[in-house]
Amino acid sequence: MTTRTVQPPTNAFRAEVTLPGDKSLSHRALIFAALAEGPSQIDHLGPGADVAATRHAVTRLGVSIDGPRFDSPGVSGWRPVDSPIDCGNSGTTIRLLAGALSPAGFRTSLTGDGSLRRRPMERLIDPLEALGANVVLSDGGTAPLQVGGSGNRLQGADVVIPMASAQVRSAFQLAAIQAVGGSSVKSPPGFRDHTERWLIAWGLGEWHDSGAFFIRPGAVPPGRYVLPGDTSSAAFLWASAAIHPGSRVETPEVSLNPGRIGFLQILESMGAEVGAVVTRDLGGDPVGTVWVEGRGLVATDITGPLAVAALDELPLVAVLGAYAEGITTVRDAAELRAKESDRIESSVAMIRALGGGAEATDDGFAVVGTGWLEEGAVAAQGDHRIAMAAAVAATGATGPVTITGADAAAVSWPGFFETLEQTWSSQ
Secondary structure: OOEEEEOOOOOOOEEEOOOOEOHHHHHHHHHHHHHOEEEEEEEOOOOOHHHHHHHHHHHHOOOEEEOOEEEEEOHHHOOOOOOOEEOOOOHHHHHHHHHHHOOOOOOEEEEOOOOHHHOOOHHHHHHHHHOOOOEEEEOOOEEEEEEOOOOOOOEOOEEEOOOOOHHHHHHHHHHHOOOEOOEEEEOOOOOOOHHHHHHHHOOOEEEOOOOOEEEOOOOOOOOEEEOOEOHHHHHHHHHHHHHOOOOEEEEEEEEOOHHHOHHHHHHHHOOOEEEEEEEEEEOOEEEEEEEEEOOOOEOOEEOHHHHHHOHHHHHHHHHHHHHOEEEEEEOOOHHHHHOOOOHHHHHHHHHHHOOOEEEEEOOEEEEEEOOOEOOEEEEOOOOHHHHHHHHHHHHHEOOOEEEEOHHHHHHOOOOHHHHHHHHHOOO
8 A cells, every 4th residue: 555645636637538538438448348259459558457357357268368459259259267356446347247247157256356356246146137247246245255156048128227326226237138139228307328339330229218228239340449538537627627716727638428428518507617628439428528627716506416426536536625615515416325335425624624524414515615625645545536635636726645555546548646646746
């Protein structure tokens, strides 16, 4: 566990930053390339430890990887593994693999680090079992979990998922494309629809008027994946610019998927100047340039679908709230308690550690805007987003912010601290 001290910027900054490859799309590209028979190529794959966990997992199933080139025997040629697949700290890895592997004729065990083994996996059971999959969780509904080996082909099914979870939807879809007969999935709005867009592009899915997504069984074709910059990573730089009046950050070539831009809506509602231009389409996803400029912040209330759409960025909202005028509240975000840390408690602890005022609620938090934070020390609690949000909190602090467990940032962005410091030094 490493400690990192972040010094506040001395002046307004203006920077254009190229982001690492999108993490959500990297996981999906790796698994889809593994499902396809033949060679594929993935350009601009995300560099973090979560993506590395998915990359390692597919190699254990028999995929050969040489730089950006992937050669897979296809799902029918995946080989059984003689020990559990370690998904590290990545909930996306374990949930998507559970779906992709559930039709297999062999049984696979999926596990992860201590944090991942504490996170809930019960929500996978009903959708996958509706298809006839065999999924067995450990006591308490967590990993390690066992999938596959039922001895029967999966059968298409229509399911309703009670939460707006892209991971659960994608797990179901990865199993359903291997089933006999069509399937459909419906859930509340607010999820990232990357998987749906790719299935539509391959003729393996379509939206119905009811809001349900229909999955048509079929083979995933091999191909080339060009991944945009990571929107969730960009959010930390956008937030820093929003905190510091007169500062501006521009991020070209980032995903502008409608399920990924809730944080931009929040920044705009809090008074930041926000602009976005779509420049092209990659795999059905809009991609473009975003810029954010600080103009002074006011408090906001975040609830309902917006809380879901910006779930990963809500620790940043706590930081923004401390620098805003008024009291910022977040509700309908109980899902934060089931992340790498309890992000409701860890976000509140972060603000308090830096002299701010914050209170936790059952499904969110409230932050009192004082316009400043003090220098201090924050424990990342093994959570990459808390480590990164604490660094952003230093933007307007009275002095340096020391982060214990700063190495957690490598889960999503190994070079984050260096990039943030370079951004702040740009004029």
